[in-house]
Amino acid sequence: MAPVPISSIKIGHIDDVQELRRARPTTIPDRFVRDMAERPSTATPSMHIPVIDLSKLIEGDRDQSHTELSKLAVSCEEWGFFQVVNHGIDKEMLRSIEKVAMEFFMLPLEEKQKYPMAPGTVQGYGQAFVFSENQKLDWCNMLALGVEPLFIRNPKLWPTKPANFSETLEKYSASIRMLCQILLSFIAMSLHMNNDAFNDMFGDAVQAVRMNYYPPCSRPDLVLGLSPHSDGSALTVLQQAEGSSVGLQILKDDNWEPVQPVPNALVINIGDTLEVLTNGKYKSVEHRAVTHKDQDRLSIVTFYAPSYEIELGPLPELINDNRPCMYRKYNHGEYSKHYVTNKLQGKRTLEFAKIQTKLSC
Numbered sequence: 344m345a346p347v348p349i350s351s352i353k354i355g356h357i358d359d360v361q362e363l364r365r366a367r368p369t370t371i372p373d374r375f376v377r378d379m380a381e382r383p384s385t386a387t388p389s390m391h392i393p394v395i396d397l398s399k400l401i402e403g404d405r406d407q408s409h410t411e412l413s414k415l416a417v418s419c420e421e422w423g424f425f426q427v428v429n430h431g432i433d434k435e436m437l438r439s440i441e442k443v444a445m446e447f448f449m450l451p452l453e454e455k456q457k458y459p460m461a462p463g464t465v466q467g468y469g470q471a472f473v474f475s476e477n478q479k480l481d482w483c484n485m486l487a488l489g490v491e492p493l494f495i496r497n498p499k500l501w502p503t504k505p506a507n508f509s510e511t512l513e514k515y516s517a518s519i520r521m522l523c524q525i526l527l528s529f530i531a532m533s534l535h536m537n538n539d540a541f542n543d544m545f546g547d548a549v550q551a552v553r554m555n556y557y558p559p560c561s562r563p564d565l566v567l568g569l570s571p572h573s574d575g576s577a578l579t580v581l582q583q584a585e586g587s588s589v590g591l592q593i594l595k596d597d598n599w600e601p602v603q604p605v606p607n608a609l610v611i612n613i614g615d616t617l618e619v620l621t622n623g624k625y626k627s628v629e630h631r632a633v634t635h636k637d638q639d640r641l642s643i644v645t646f647y648a649p650s651y652e653i654e655l656g657p658l659p660e661l662i663n664d665n666r667p668c669m670y671r672k673y674n675h676g677e678y679s680k681h682y683v684t685n686k687l688q689g690k691r692t693l694e695f696a697k698i699q700t701k702l703s704c
């Protein structure tokens with residue numbers, strides 16, 4: 344999430360959804376009303392995304408770890424998503440990040456606007472990925488911050504209220520970083536590769552955090568909390584705050600499936616970068632968020648990606664006659680720039696890396 348200043352884009356006035364909700368609870372301005380095809384239908388959950396028990400992978404007996412590793416492979420291939428339990432991050436840590444995030448969103452607007460997300464950039468408070476005056480808006484307020492490495496941080500955008508915000512985010516991010524490293528080593532094993540196969544790429548990994556706050560909406564049938572997209576990261580760790588409404592939906596066999604929160608679990612999804620590295624074997628799946636009539640929702644999302652200077656493409660071990668090379672080699676920094684300068688639109692951003700003719704591999 345490198346800041347990409349774009350001087351000339353006009354995005355018009357953007358209503359702050361929390362203020363809108365406070366002042367005119369039943370008004371949905373046109374810019375939030377989705378075209379018919381995009382409106383959320385009332386999804387009835389028909390499936391549950393897989394749940395992986397990390398403790399079984401780490402310290403289970405041979406049978407347990409083998410079973411869990413196969414489940415991990417199936418989750419990444421068929422769902423692109425799983426929930427992880429017994430992940431080693433304690434409940435207090437999960438609650439503390441939710442608490443500071445919520446305290447931040449509950450501050451008066453003038454206070455939050457001290458950290459504005461400038462048009463065309465992706466850090467700070469506001470709405471990200473808005474590039475034109477006629478683009479539909481999400482029913483969401485975001486606070487997005489680059490965390491690692493240090494040069495991507497913009498300290499001016501780190502809130503000073505609540506007072507323990509930065510310290511809490513630092514600690515939380517360090518634990519999530521370790522979790523990502525552990526998960527990547529098991530993902531490598533699930534691909535029958537050496538468990539440090541990805542190490543070179545993630546030595547100086549980029550880590551960014553986005554906190555999404557979705558106020559209730561009187562017409563959840565007309566709006567989206569977050570537009571459909573796939574993540575540009577390698578891995579994403581998504582925490583659905585305790586007590587939040589159900590809101591995350593993933594595209595599975597052309598249906599939007601809600602992700603039912605499992606207490607204290609973290610939702611993990613494969614991002615575009617792992618889809619490319621695995622030559623399409625592991626899928627970066629489209630997802631979106633919907634809103635609720637009376638309940639609000641908070642999610643804390645960590646994006647874990649290779650450092651910008653890394654050149655990447657499908658790993659040679661995963662290219663064969665059955666699975667010819669699907670993606671070209673590219674620089675991850677270029678890809679990140681491409682991602683953050685385009686609106687969220689399903690899996691469109693991955694077109695960047697797709698090989699159009701067989702000859703180009």
Ligand SMILES: O=C(O)CCC(=O)C(=O)O
Binds near residue numbers: 569591630
């Ligand atoms: O709030 C959610 O559950 C979805 C968040 C998400 O997909 C994102 O921030 O990229």
Ligand SMILES: [Fe+2]
Binds near residue numbers: 572579630
């Ligand atoms: Fe996402």
